Amino acid sequence: MPELPEVETVRNGLAPVMDGNRIKTVQLNRPDLRFPFPENFADRLSGAKVHKTARRAKYLLFHLDTGETLLCHLGMSGSFLALKTGEAVPPDRNTKHDHVLFKMSDDAMLIYNDPRRFGFMDLFATDDMDKSKFLKNLGAEPTGNEISATKLLQQLSTRKGPIKSALLDQRIIAGLGNIYVCEILFRTGVHPAMPACDLTPKQIEDMVDHTRNIIREAIISGGSSLKDFTNADGDLGYFQHSFDVYGRNDQPCRKPGCGHIIERIVQSGRSSFYCPDCQKQRLKKVSA
DNA sequence: CAAAGCTCCTGACCGC
DNA sequence: TGCGGTCAGGAGCTTT
Incomplete structure (x- = not known):
């Protein structure tokens, strides 16, 4: 199951694909994961440019140029598949649990897969990030000098x-x-x-x-x-x-x-x- | 506050 | 081969 180091690894892999790239459309294959997707989720993401891919605790954060931030938690079994421009979905892929498809403006694609659906996503104003119920009570990052x-x-x-x-x-x-x-x-x-x-x-x-x-x-x-x-x-x-x-x-x-x-x-x-x-x-x- | 219990979910695994 | 039961576990929420 992904813990902080795994999430950091995912971030490192996603940042080159996502940063500076624009989300063209978002395809939701179901209304919820662990929680329902936020209101107008796909619409609010469509056309948004990813300013920066970040991480806090086990949360992935995509800061967007729309003034909003997309938060993703992988839960127990969530994973991302990144397809580069022109790359097709592998023919042998089990797509049963592909719940969210982010289609990028350069035709790259990001697929969120999560069999157990313990993961979830949220979308909020970046300025209100500190108010997010997922982030506001978090303690120190264990990565550096923050823990004492x-x-x-x-x-x-x-x-x-x-x-x-x-x-x-x-x-x-x-x-x-x-x-x-x-x-x-x-x-x-x-x-x-x-x-x-x-x-x-x-x-x-x-x-x-x-x-x-x-x-x-x-x-x-x-x-x-x-x-x-x-x-x-x-x-x-x-x-x-x-x-x-x-x-x-x-x-x-x-x-x-x-x-x-x-x-x-x-x-x-x-x-x-x-x-x-x-x-x-x-x-x-x-x-x- | 702290702490414990509940809940969500499905693939993997086990015994029959 | 198939079926039922059990387990794993992050974190918000509820209850004590």
């Missing part, structure tokens, strides 16, 4: 729930999903069930460093898979990336000399993967 240990320490101090849930909360750090949170906790050596307020300042400092590094590495990894995009089928979906714990339950920990078996637990209905040795659950003190 000081701020995080303060934010986590009031959270008695598991650190896993806190890191998934987009109001704290914006863009982390289940996979990268598992990886961050592994690298930090913190058990996913640890109460967020119990992390030490040192652990939080480490966690911030690991977050930056893991996200950066994943974006680089996505970037290297981007050449497949330009060479081959143009599918800007997900890319393969190797993980230390995510999806590796019942397999040995990769930390040199460890080899303990990765475990899976369910927290708030979501899978958490961790190494019981590298990420020890703090022992509860039993009062005698």
Whole structure:
């Protein structure tokens, strides 16, 4: 499923196709995805020139010369197929879930496909972007210096729930999903069930460093898979990336000399993967 | 506030 | 081969 690094990779792939290009027409193949499309969606986009393709958290943003911004969330299974000028839809393509077609003025085309329809799109005045319900409560980007240990320490101090849930909360750090949170906790050596307020300042400092590094590495990894995009089928979906714990339950920990078996637990209905040795659950003190 | 539960959806997977 | 059941999961919304 696309998380921030995947969305950034998609942005990197779409920007050269979209920036400076004009949307000629938009074909909607259904009235909704997860939510209904905005009023007059196709009309408001038709004729608009894409000024800049951007990203905030897991949201793709297309700033238009009409004064509006198109927001896209890929949900769990959304992907874009970019067809260059003169390029036809591949004959073997399953078009069943092609929900939106953006036909560009240079005859390039962008196809949004989403089998599970957890994705959605919105369109609002760029000046009112900060008022968007999707954007207004987002926390810091985990990519650079925006996240700080000081701020995080303060934010986590009031959270008695598991650190896993806190890191998934987009109001704290914006863009982390289940996979990268598992990886961050592994690298930090913190058990996913640890109460967020119990992390030490040192652990939080480490966690911030690991977050930056893991996200950066994943974006680089996505970037290297981007050449497949330009060479081959143009599918800007997900890319393969190797993980230390995510999806590796019942397999040995990769930390040199460890080899303990990765475990899976369910927290708030979501899978958490961790190494019981590298990420020890703090022992509860039993009062005698 | 925090936190937990609900909801949306379909492909993949499993057991029979 | 087909069928029913289960699972995955982002994030807004509702409820406690």
